[in-house]
Amino acid sequence: MLPTNEQRRWMYRNMLISRYMEERIETIYMEGKKPIFNMANGPIPGEMHLSNGQEPCAVGVCCHLGAEDIVTATHRPHHIAVAKGVDIKKMMAEIFGKKTGLSGGRGGHMHLFDKDVNFACSGIIAQGMGPAVGSALSRKLQQKSGIAIAYIGEGAANQGAFHETLNLASVWKLPVIFIIEDNDWGISVAKSTSTSVAKNSDRAAAYGMPGIFIKDNCPDQIFSATAAAIEQARRGDGPTLIEIKTSRLAGHFMGDAEDYRPKGEKENLLMNDPIPTYRQALLDENVITLEEDSALVQETQQLIEDAITFARDSDEPAPEEALEHVFAH
Amino acid sequence: MSATNKLTIARAMAESLAQEMRADPNVFIMGEDIAQLGGVFGNTRGLYAEFGGERVRDTPISETAFIGAGVGAAMDGMRPVVELMFVDFFGVCFDAIYNLMAKNIYFSGGHSNVPMVIMASTGGGYSDGGQHSQCLYATFAHLPGMKVVAPSNAYDAKGLLTAAIRDNSPVIYLFHKGLQGMGWLGTEPAAINQVPEENYQLEIGKAKTVISGTDITIVSIGMGVHHALKAAHELQKADISIEVIDLCSLVPLDREHIIASVNKTGKLIVVDEDYHSYGMSGEIFASVIEHDHTIFKTPPQRITYPDIPIPFSRPMEQWALPSTEKIINACLTMKEK
Numbered sequence: 001m002l003p004t005n006e007q008r009r010w011m012y013r014n015m016l017i018s019r020y021m022e023e024r025i026e027t028i029y030m031e032g033k034k035p036i037f038n039m040a041n042g043p044i045p046g047e048m049h050l051s052n053g054q055e056p057c058a059v060g061v062c063c064h065l066g067a068e069d070i071v072t073a074t075h076r077p078h079h080i081a082v083a084k085g086v087d088i089k090k091m092m093a094e095i096f097g098k099k100t101g102l103s104g105g106r107g108g109h110m111h112l113f114d115k116d117v118n119f120a121c122s123g124i125i126a127q128g129m130g131p132a133v134g135s136a137l138s139r140k141l142q143q144k145s146g147i148a149i150a151y152i153g154e155g156a157a158n159q160g161a162f163h164e165t166l167n168l169a170s171v172w173k174l175p176v177i178f179i180i181e182d183n184d185w186g187i188s189v190a191k192s193t194s195t196s197v198a199k200n201s202d203r204a205a206a207y208g209m210p211g212i213f214i215k216d217n218c219p220d221q222i223f224s225a226t227a228a229a230i231e232q233a234r235r236g237d238g239p240t241l242i243e244i245k246t247s248r249l250a251g252h253f254m255g256d257a258e259d260y261r262p263k264g265e266k267e268n269l270l271m272n273d274p275i276p277t278y279r280q281a282l283l284d285e286n287v288i289t290l291e292e293d294s295a296l297v298q299e300t301q302q303l304i305e306d307a308i309t310f311a312r313d314s315d316e317p318a319p320e321e322a323l324e325h326v327f328a329h
Numbered sequence: 330m331s332a333t334n335k336l337t338i339a340r341a342m343a344e345s346l347a348q349e350m351r352a353d354p355n356v357f358i359m360g361e362d363i364a365q366l367g368g369v370f371g372n373t374r375g376l377y378a379e380f381g382g383e384r385v386r387d388t389p390i391s392e393t394a395f396i397g398a399g400v401g402a403a404m405d406g407m408r409p410v411v412e413l414m415f416v417d418f419f420g421v422c423f424d425a426i427y428n429l430m431a432k433n434i435y436f437s438g439g440h441s442n443v444p445m446v447i448m449a450s451t452g453g454g455y456s457d458g459g460q461h462s463q464c465l466y467a468t469f470a471h472l473p474g475m476k477v478v479a480p481s482n483a484y485d486a487k488g489l490l491t492a493a494i495r496d497n498s499p500v501i502y503l504f505h506k507g508l509q510g511m512g513w514l515g516t517e518p519a520a521i522n523q524v525p526e527e528n529y530q531l532e533i534g535k536a537k538t539v540i541s542g543t544d545i546t547i548v549s550i551g552m553g554v555h556h557a558l559k560a561a562h563e564l565q566k567a568d569i570s571i572e573v574i575d576l577c578s579l580v581p582l583d584r585e586h587i588i589a590s591v592n593k594t595g596k597l598i599v600v601d602e603d604y605h606s607y608g609m610s611g612e613i614f615a616s617v618i619e620h621d622h623t624i625f626k627t628p629p630q631r632i633t634y635p636d637i638p639i640p641f642s643r644p645m646e647q648w649a650l651p652s653t654e655k656i657i658n659a660c661l662t663m664k665e666k
């Protein structure tokens with residue numbers, strides 16, 4: 001199944017939003033952190049895991065989803081949150097730790113929760129998978145529509161939770177899809193030195209479910225290759241494991257010197273940045289015109305600038321608000 | 330006297346590991362990003378270059394597997410040092426820790442040893458959110474069969490790690506990120522001190538009186554010791570004499586040392602960055618009262634982390650953390666009583 005032109009424009013637009021968000025966060029994150037890089041300082045403190053380069057994985061899958069579908073993401077969640085339709089202003093405010101943020105500043109960039117579009121994430125490797133399986137079970141038991149998608153990195157496929165949840169989802173034939181974003185690295189450890197198989201999608205066989213490997217970091221290919229799996233889940237015919245070869249264009253987190261990368265790797269990845277490549281394809285195939293493209297660039301940049309202004313202008317939470325929402329009320 | 334160098338905790342830990350690895354071929358290290366990268370927190374820097382990938386092993390992100398593997402290797406005569414990058418990640422591998430590592434000596438009736446060390450980073454204060462900022466001291470200390478230590482400075486860091494590696498029982502070695510001397514996690518100058526080049530051990534289970542005083546006893550561990558020292562310094566100006574005790578170990582807990590001090594001052598404050606309830610502060614109060622229920626001249630106080638998940642946002646997190654200011658205020662009200 002090929003994406004329509006409208007879907008292609010949607011994917012391109014969301015990749016732009018995500019990338020501008022990351023580029024602006026990258027700059028703002030460094031405010032207050034020079035000349036001495038101390039994570040505690042600046043308007044955005046703490047760890048920061050940017051998703052530059054992985055946008056196709058987000059849009060290619062989420063293009064098939066609606067707000068009712070459930071997505072769990074990881075410590076690197078921004079691109080997926082954008083594609084899932086998480087409120088950009090509230091998300092930015094959360095990343096800034098403001099009162100107007102998605103969680104009033106309690107979560108931060110690794111813990112973005114937006115109930116309106118069924119989005120959540122966890123900073124513990126592979127721990128989004130159990131909740132995704134459980135949400136899928138809930139939809140099945142309640143006979144409600146909607147499926148669950150659990151995103152993980154390739155490093156997470158060596159975690160116990162990965163193997164347990166795949167088995168459970170398969171045994172119970174749940175409407176859930178597991179998406180592995182294979183960017184080759186778990187911090188400084190290469191996939192080839194940590195993983196017993198070249199393709200994690202091969203591991204699907206051990207759990208009696210289809211495994212799909214997508215070798216190109218391209219929104220159209222990801223869209224097409226995931227369509228059938230998502231249809232299968234929606235039909236009630238069980239889960240699929242999908243691994244997408246993607247690229248982490250930034251360090252593991254901000255401040256990472258990336259000395260572990262082989263010479264030339266980063267340059268090579270940057271040369272194959274999926275966004276300019278996709279833009280060119282859309283232009284070449286007359287899906288967008290140059291004028292439309294520059295309008296889109298302007299519009300999406302403005303969207304991010306507005307979100308940043310909103311976040312900066314928002315109040316900080318009062319310290320005592322830390323005590324709220326430990327339990328439900 | 331052997332030469333000394335001014336070291337960070339990270340470098341002191343790496344020095345202890347290198348010396349123990351040179352001395353004993355059965356010592357080896359495994360964990361995530363501990364080989365070429367030298368550990369996210371710098372404590373294994375240089376070891377891969379010296380000892381190679383057989384003895385300095387990067388692992389997959391498979392804590393249950395490699396911590397369980399540590400137990401098996403330790404029972405078979407090796408001395409594994411295993412890193413759990415953030416203590417917060419214990420959730421994915423706790424069975425290997427508390428049901429295997431901590432119990433196998435006992436289950437074997439003392440026939441097996443488990444000479445294994447788990448190094449894990451602790452602590453918040455730099456807005457890393459609720460899954461990367463915890464201390465969890467009491468979680469480990471509560472469960473029998475593991476020793477638990479936490480250094481507050483480089484000298485102690487080296488001596489405690491060496492003792493932990495040589496110990497035939499499992500030891501949880503908790504280092505605070507804010508004391509690590511990594512710069513990007515802030516710097517606490519007092520944690521960087523003179524460390525003898527020659528290897529040495531600090532006895533696990535022995536507390537230290539860092540400064541002596543007569544009015545109030547403050548007991549803490551790790552980062553809290555530094556808050557207490559700063560408070561003591563300030564309070565000197567108000568003519569309040571503070572005694573600061575650095576526990577160094579939570580298990581075994583040096584109860585006698587604490588009791589001796591409170592016998593003198595009659596006033597006790599416990600500072601703990603771990604959660605408030607069911608923790609170190611409660612255990613220390615109980616231990617003192619069990620010894621002598623008339624010992625306190627004023628109700629003891631505890632400055633701890635409230636019973637809430639750790640919020641990301643700076644104003645909320647900083648408000649919740651123990652601080653020098655909170656200790657000073659507690660001392661001032663206590664002194665008046």
Ligand SMILES: Cc1ncc(C[n+]2csc(CCOP(=O)(O)OP(=O)(O)O)c2C)c(N)n1
Pocket residue numbers: 075076123124125152153154155156157183185186187248252361390392414418421
């Ligand atoms: C259980 C657990 N172990 C270790 C970590 C520390 N950690 C955070 S990200 C990361 C690497 C993850 O690699 P991958 O799953 O490939 O995701 P990527 O960072 O490449 O997006 C590690 C080891 C963690 N958060 N949780």
Ligand SMILES: [Mg+2]
Pocket residue numbers: 153154155181182183184185186187
């Ligand atoms: Mg990865």
